[in-house]
Amino acid sequence: xxxxxxxxxxxxxxxxxxxxxxxxxxxxxxxxxxxxxxxxxxxxxxxxxxxxxxxxxxxxxxxxxxxxxxxxxxxxxxxxxxxxxxxxxxxxxxxxxxxxxxxxxxxxxxxxxxxxxxxxxxxxxxxxxxxxxxxxxxxxxxxx
Amino acid sequence: xxxxxxxxxxxxxxxxxxxxxxxxxxxxxxxxxxxxxxxxxxxxxxxxxxxxxxxxxxxxxxxxxxxxxxxxxxxxxxxxxxxxxxxxxxxxxxxxxxxxxxxxxxxxxxxxxxxxxxxxxxxxxxxxxxxxxxxxxxxxxx
Numbered sequence: 001x002x003x004x005x006x007x008x009x010x011x012x013x014x015x016x017x018x019x020x021x022x023x024x025x026x027x028x029x030x031x032x033x034x035x036x037x038x039x040x041x042x043x044x045x046x047x048x049x050x051x052x053x054x055x056x057x058x059x060x061x062x063x064x065x066x067x068x069x070x071x072x073x074x075x076x077x078x079x080x081x082x083x084x085x086x087x088x089x090x091x092x093x094x095x096x097x098x099x100x101x102x103x104x105x106x107x108x109x110x111x112x113x114x115x116x117x118x119x120x121x122x123x124x125x126x127x128x129x130x131x132x133x134x135x136x137x138x139x140x141x142x143x144x
Numbered sequence: 145x146x147x148x149x150x151x152x153x154x155x156x157x158x159x160x161x162x163x164x165x166x167x168x169x170x171x172x173x174x175x176x177x178x179x180x181x182x183x184x185x186x187x188x189x190x191x192x193x194x195x196x197x198x199x200x201x202x203x204x205x206x207x208x209x210x211x212x213x214x215x216x217x218x219x220x221x222x223x224x225x226x227x228x229x230x231x232x233x234x235x236x237x238x239x240x241x242x243x244x245x246x247x248x249x250x251x252x253x254x255x256x257x258x259x260x261x262x263x264x265x266x267x268x269x270x271x272x273x274x275x276x277x278x279x280x281x282x283x284x285x286x
Contacts, residue, residue, distance in 0.1 A: 038261070040233055066259070068230045069239035077196070077268050079227060079240040106241045108228070108258040109206065138239035140230055140261070 036061070041123060041139045044073050045084070050126035051137075052096035060117045061144030063088055064110040067125075069138040076136055081105055084137065087124040088114045096122035103128060118144070181205065187265060187281040188215075196268035197279070198238045200231045203258045207286030210252035211265050215280040222277060223247045225268040228254050230261075238264040245270060248279075258286070 031038045041053045057063070065088070070080045083105040087098030101124075104111040123141055181204065191197040203209060213226050227243025243266075246253045265281055 040230060040239075042233075042239065064259075069241050071240065077225060077240070079229070079243050081242075108209075108230070108241055108256050108263065110259055138230060 036142045036144050038140065038142045040068075041125075041141065042137065043125070044134055044136050045125060045127055045131065046134050047131045048127050048129070050095070050124055052091070052122045052124040054091050054096075054120060054122045055143055056120050057116055057118045057144045059144045061115070063112075063114050063116055063121070063123075063141060063143045065112045065123060065139055065141035066108060066110050067104045067106050067137065068108060068140050069136075070106050071136050073134045073136050079106060080135065082130050082135065083128075084130070084135075085124075085126040085128040086112050086139065087126070088112065088116070089122055089124060091120060091122045096124040098124050116143075181207070181286050182284045183286075185283040185285070187283060188279065190276050190278045191267060191269065192276045193273040194269050194271075196225075196237060196266055198231075198264050198266040199281075199283075200262055200264045201283050201285055202262050203260050203286045205260045205286045206258065209254075209256050209258050209263065209286070210284045211254040212250070212252045212282040212284075213246055213248055213267070213279060214250065214282050215278070216248040217277050217279075219277070221247060223270060223272065224279075225266075225270055226253055226281075227266050227268075228256050229264055229266065231264045238266040240266060252284075260286070 043051045045051055065086055067084055067086055070082050070084065071078060072080065083103050085101050086104050087101035089096045089098035100114045102112045125137055125139055185201060187199045189197050211228060216222055216224065223245050225243050226246050227240040229238035229240040232239060242254065244253050265283060267279060
């Protein structure tokens with residue numbers, strides 16, 4: 001009898017262990033896989049402006065990013081070829097103190113790759129003098 | 145008597161653990177038919193004047209994506225916006241990376257290098273459509 005009870009308890013425990021492999025519900029803009037967390041960071045950028053997004057590296061590893069889209073805020077149907085500055089750094093007050101930056105135009109392959117420790121970092125998108133009017137942007141980046 | 149019960153418990157636990165561990169591993173390593181790269185998909189639908197249509201697809205690895213607007217209309221000679229980008233999080237379309245204004249053609253109007261991940265194709269009216277029209281896009285992806 002005792003053996004039967006313990007068998008049932010063991011079965012329940014091991015079944016839960018298998019269930020832990022189920023994916024968790026991602027947010028609308030974040031996808032987490034075994035190779036890291038992928039975020040689509042979107043926003044608008046004024047002429048001469050900058051925006052940043054803070055994220056936490058769960059472990060040391062590479063952060064990769066590409067500027068996927070730039071469109072006019074008044075018409076998001078037509079992509080613009082305007083370059084923006086992408087950077088990675090450390091949150092500093094109301095800004096992101098970048099340690100690595102790169103001027104990039106829209107593309108669909110990694111344009112910025114940085115090896116970082118575990119901890120809190122930020123991804124910064126900025127106009128470096130190329131914008132004539134506000135734009136909407138989308139950046140896809142992956143971090144550990 | 146008690147020693148016999150504990151031996152049975154131990155043996156049952158070992159056998160059950162082994163069986164379930166095998167089950168877990170099977171779930172993690174389930175094999176599926178390996179798709180030959182590149183993969184070709186067709187996207188056929190209709191869109192209305194002033195509207196757009198988009199579809200997401202996944203590049204299983206880094207490589208080249210080519211998109212061909214292979215059929216459009218009637219009417220013949222129609223030109224629409226045709227682009228590639230990444231899917232919007234709410235599923236309502238694409239953040240476009242590049243686009244062209246084009247009619248139907250037999251060779252790719254858009255070719256792009258991509259990382260592994262999800263992407264999308266989008267068609268949109270340039271303000272010239274007067275009625276709903278059908279189209280077919282051929283997507284070739286890694």
